[in-house]
Amino acid sequence: MGKKVSVLVVDDSLICRQLICEALSKDPDIEVVGTCADGKQAVEMTRELRPHVITMDVDMPVMDGLTATEHIMAECPTPILVLTADPRSQAPELTYRALELGALALQIKPAIDAGPDAWNLVREIRLLSSVRVIRHLRRPQRGPLLPPRVATSVLPAVSMGVVVVAASTGGPQVLFKMLSELPADFPAPIVIVQHINAAFAESLAGWLAGASKLKVRLAQDGEPLMPGHVLIAPPGQHTVIPFRGRVGLKPGVERDGHMPSGTVLLESAARTYGRRAVGLV
Structure with missing residues (x-):
């Protein structure tokens, strides 16, 4: 023990x-x-x-x-x-x-x-x-926090069809940093599943939108995937990419203890986009 x-x-x-x-x-x-x-x-x-x-x-x-x-x-x-x-x-x-x-x-x-x-x-x-945490320097006065710079060069220099992200415990901080660093003309759509209590989903999207030059919002069924746009999986359904250029919401059961599940999103993106899908966990 x-x-x-x-x-x-x-x-x-x-x-x-x-x-x-x-x-x-x-x-x-x-x-x-x-x-x-x-x-x-x-x-x-x-x-x-x-x-x-x-x-x-x-x-x-x-x-x-x-x-x-x-x-x-x-x-x-x-x-x-x-x-x-x-x-x-x-x-x-x-x-x-x-x-x-x-x-x-x-x-x-x-x-x-x-x-x-x-x-x-x-x-x-x-x-x-089990999560390692880092020191956060205190600020002398209140105001918007400036997130540390995040290296975006980890994304491959290829023609990206879609970027899909699965995040769980500790994920919101990473998403905040990542989206705050990406340019408004980012060349691919981004779809995110963040495992979080359903009541926080809407305010999560608003919080991330305020940090980013990209257009960030909760996904809707059948919504088009467009470069420079970030879709956050809403609660209560799985978010999938059934065919190129569209996002879908579908009912189901929890996968790996979550709904929406990052696993479901990643698998659907891989099936639909193949080598043009970029997955981040």
């Missing part, structure tokens, strides 16, 4: 802290090493305990979760899972700012009376514990 995954739970609600701890206690390989009720305590306890993963609430007294995330990722980089209310009831930039600051994933809090089984945190915590 390997070393246990240590977790710091940060939430100003005692009930939420208890529910999170109960949910994580069901896995013998996960250990909650500390809990705290505000971001200032979270920064201090991260320095002291060096947890493998942090679950971070957003709205807290003394220091909010986003500010705490910024401090932690600058001083003691740690995989952070942000737990938040449904983004459709708040400004999308609030939650996605957490990703800009270095958090790896977002998850919606279930209702308080839903019980610990509703939190479904174990799988995500295990995934996050």
Whole structure:
């Protein structure tokens, strides 16, 4: 048996802290090493305990979760899972700012009376514990973050019919960086499947659109594939490329635990475009 995954739970609600701890206690390989009720305590306890993963609430007294995330990722980089209310009831930039600051994933809090089984945190915590994180330098004042430059020369210098991207945990940060660097006249359409909670899909597309010179939006069934356009797979269906020049949405069952599934998109692009398909994972 390997070393246990240590977790710091940060939430100003005692009930939420208890529910999170109960949910994580069901896995013998996960250990909650500390809990705290505000971001200032979270920064201090991260320095002291060096947890493998942090679950971070957003709205807290003394220091909010986003500010705490910024401090932690600058001083003691740690995989952070942000737990938040449904983004459709708040400004999308609030939650996605957490990703800009270095958090790896977002998850919606279930209702308080839903019980610990509703939190479904174990799988995500295990995934996050295996992700290497980097230091994010703190900025002197608020404002749009300028993402690090990303080398786009990894794309082959051939006639690209389509670029398809599959991303999972930690993916939004990479997509943000990649799309912010691509020119407006990028010569191929891009189709992306990001494995993420369905409630975040629309705000993800808007967040990425604000970072890119390309036209970014959620895909619609039968929509044409055009150079300089980025289509994000919407929730609840698989996104496929049934024939050249069009994207399709189709119902089905989860593949590899996801719907939409990156595997389904990559396979369909390979079948349709062959050597002219570029796949990124």
